[in-house]
Amino acid sequence: MTRNWHELFVDRGALSEGHFLLSSGRHSPAYVQCAKVLERPADAEALGQTLAQRVAGLAVDRVVAPPMGGILIGYEVARALGVPFLFPERDESGALALRRGFSLPQGDRVVVVEDVVTTGLTTREVLQLVRTKGGTPVGLMALVDRSEEHHVDGLPVQAVLQLQFPTFSPEGCPLCADAVPLTKPGSRAVVSGAR
Numbered sequence: 026m027t028r029n030w031h032e033l034f035v036d037r038g039a040l041s042e043g044h045f046l047l048s049s050g051r052h053s054p055a056y057v058q059c060a061k062v063l064e065r066p067a068d069a070e071a072l073g074q075t076l077a078q079r080v081a082g083l084a085v086d087r088v089v090a091p092p093m094g095g096i097l098i099g100y101e102v103a104r105a106l107g108v109p110f111l112f113p114e115r116d117e118s119g120a121l122a123l124r125r126g127f128s129l130p131q132g133d134r135v136v137v138v139e140d141v142v143t144t145g146l147t148t149r150e151v152l153q154l155v156r157t158k159g160g161t162p163v164g165l166m167a168l169v170d171r172s173e174e175h176h177v178d179g180l181p182v183q184a185v186l187q188l189q190f191p192t193f194s195p196e197g198c199p200l201c202a203d204a205v206p207l208t209k210p211g212s213r214a215v216v217s218g219a220r
C-alpha cells in the first residue's frame with residue numbers, strides 16, 4: 026500500500042503553509058520542519074522503510090548521514106537495510122570528519138541520507154568525505170527534495186517528497202503586499218502584521 030506521505034507531513038506539522046520568515050531572512054509561503062515528521066518512532070521507521078526500498082537492489086554496505094537533521098532518518102534507513110550507520114561531524118576547522126572511532130571500510134558501497142536537500146552544499150561535502158575515505162556513494166536519499174537540479178554530484182536525489190516553493194525578499198514578497206501576518210517558524214509569534 027502506498028501511503029500519502031504529503032498528508033503525513035501536514036498532519037504532523039512538518040509542512041506548513043502561510044507566510045514564514047526563513048533563517049536566511051527571506052519570506053516563504055511554506056515551511057518544512059522534518060524533525061516533526063520523525064517525532065513518532067513508528068513514522069520514522071515507515072519513512073526509513075520506504076526510502077530503503079528504493080535502493081534495495083544496490084547491495085548497500087553502509088548508510089552515512091550528516092548531523093543533525095540526517096541522523097534519525099539515516100539510522101532508520103540503515104535499520105531497514107540491515108546495514109551499519111555512521112555520521113560525520115564538524116571538526117575544529119569546520120570541515121566534516123569521521124570522529125568517535127567511525128571508519129569507512131575501503132570500497133564500501135554507501136548510501137547518503139539527508140532530511141532536506143536544498144542547495145546540496147552539505148550533501149556534496151558528505152559525498153566528498155565518503156569518497157576521500159575510500160567509500161563509493163551509490164545512492165542519495167532525502168525526506169524532502171527542495172533542490173532545483175534533483176541531483177548532487179551526479180547522484181539523483183531519491184526523496185519521499187519533492188517540494189518546490191518560492192522564497193521572496195521582504196521587499197518583493199507578495200504575501201507582505203497582501204498584508205498576510207508573517208510568522209517565524211518554530212514559534213507561534215507573529216513577527217509582523219499588516220503594513
Ligand code: ZN
Nearest residue numbers: 052198200201
Ligand atoms: Zn513576506
